[in-house]
Amino acid sequence: MNITRIEAIPYSIPYVHPLHFASGSVTEADHVLVRVHTDEGIVGTADTPPRPYTYGETQKSIVAVIEDIFSPQLSGLDAFARERMQTVMDRTFHNQTAKGAVDIAVWDAIGQLLGQPVSTLLGGYTDHMSVSHMLGFKPAEQLLEIALEFRETYGITTFKLKTGRHPVSLDVEAARVLREGLGPEARIYMDANRGWSANEASEVLRLTADLGMEFLEEPDDAREVMGRRRLVSTSPIPIAADESAPNLGTAAKELLSGGANLLAIKTARSGFTEATKIVGLAEGLGVDVYVGNQIDTQVGTIASVTFGAAFSHTSKRAGELSNFLDMADDLLAEPLRIVDGKIHVRDVPGVGTVIDEDKLAYYRAR
Missing domain, CATH: 3.30.390.10 (Enolase-like, N-terminal domain)
Structure with a gap:
């Protein structure tokens, strides 16, 4: 072919x-x-x-x-x-x-x-992925309301809190309100999108040490090399590389240089072929991974589910798979469903990205 x-x-x-x-x-x-x-x-x-x-x-x-x-x-x-x-x-x-x-x-x-389903061709480890939902910048009480709604409606119990604001007290408050409102069983982690310095990130880690945060993603610019290494070596929770490790080479560099000890896998930027190599690298080094979100549509999300469910290593943690719910519409002919906090792999040949052609004609830019 x-x-x-x-x-x-x-x-x-x-x-x-x-x-x-x-x-x-x-x-x-x-x-x-x-x-x-x-x-x-x-x-x-x-x-x-x-x-x-x-x-x-x-x-x-x-x-x-x-x-x-x-x-x-x-x-x-x-x-x-x-x-x-x-x-x-x-x-x-x-x-x-x-x-x-x-x-x-x-x-x-x-x-x-x-x-054959592509998930089977890649590895076929499981038939589903657990879902994590991303929470953007909003007042703390609003974030809690959203998280509670998603837990009630979709069974989601893992949440990524977008952080990196100034003053850092805004994010510390949000983390505390989420933990107190969702209880100890919820899994919560933070993503600063390079918004802080290494010193500011250290202060946030100190102020949230009692909240049971899972990990902190991209606390500062990875080019702040000495500060980042110090942060990783002293942090009580893993420091994740996301945008600082978009491909195999940069992932290896961040892990081996001490710039991170956890990796985000995003199929939208690495495809399936390179993502498989990144997962192998991480597993060989004893480093955990998680499936991240490029603020994906349902078409992008089903690709992430396809890949994440294929491997034991990627299915250990909940994947960021629900932000398509914030969109007004989508192109996927058969919409995705989140039930009991999970999305299942589509048991169809390929990835399962059948497009609604009428919607594509309506939303296309040219």
Whole structure:
């Protein structure tokens, strides 16, 4: 099965509940739907979330690099030659989410051809992922109300608290209110999106030491090398690398240099092929991982579920899989369901990203 062309379709869907955090905010899903066409008539599908404040990619740049560079370079290649595709795309620097989407779409096409769920092809460890929900910048009592609603409605008991504000007392208060309101059984962790310095992060860790936080993600800019190493070595909870470790090389660098001792896996930026290598690296080093969220649509979320459920190592922790609920609509023909705090893998060939074509026509940007 050979690739004939790769299509990049920009679209935009508004958020009913925008998400605000230290490095930016999201009010619309200005994403790109990627389709890999093949000579078998099979089309693989994936979603690409531009994050200019994190990776430097925009909706226009993703469309351009896919249609002008990756599509001509990969057309004619066997869809099973994934390592060769990785080598070809790696000649183009950066463009992480564009590369990730192409890889996921290729895997989707392969699964359809073989008549197997991609999660089974990747590893087939389990049939579901537990769900963690991200809470953005809001007053502490509002955050608790949202968390209680999600627990009651969807059975979610794990929450990521977006932090990195100034003064840090705002985030300390939010963490304390959540812990007191949700009780000791809830799993809560923080993500500062590089919003603090290492010293500020140390102060937050001191002030929240009695709250049982699971871990702290990207407390400061990883380029603050000495401060970050000191923070990791003295922290009572794991320090996670997310945007500082978007690929295999940077993940290895952060772990081996002492810049982190926990890793976020985001299929939107690494695809399935590179993400598998990152999971292997972490497991070999005895480092835990968790499935993160690029503020994904349902199309992106089902890809994360597909990958996370495939491996024992990725399914140990709840994945960040519910923020599509804050969107006004979605492109997935059969909406995802969160029941008892879980999303199940779709038992269909491929990834399960069947698109509602009417909705795509309505929301597409061109």
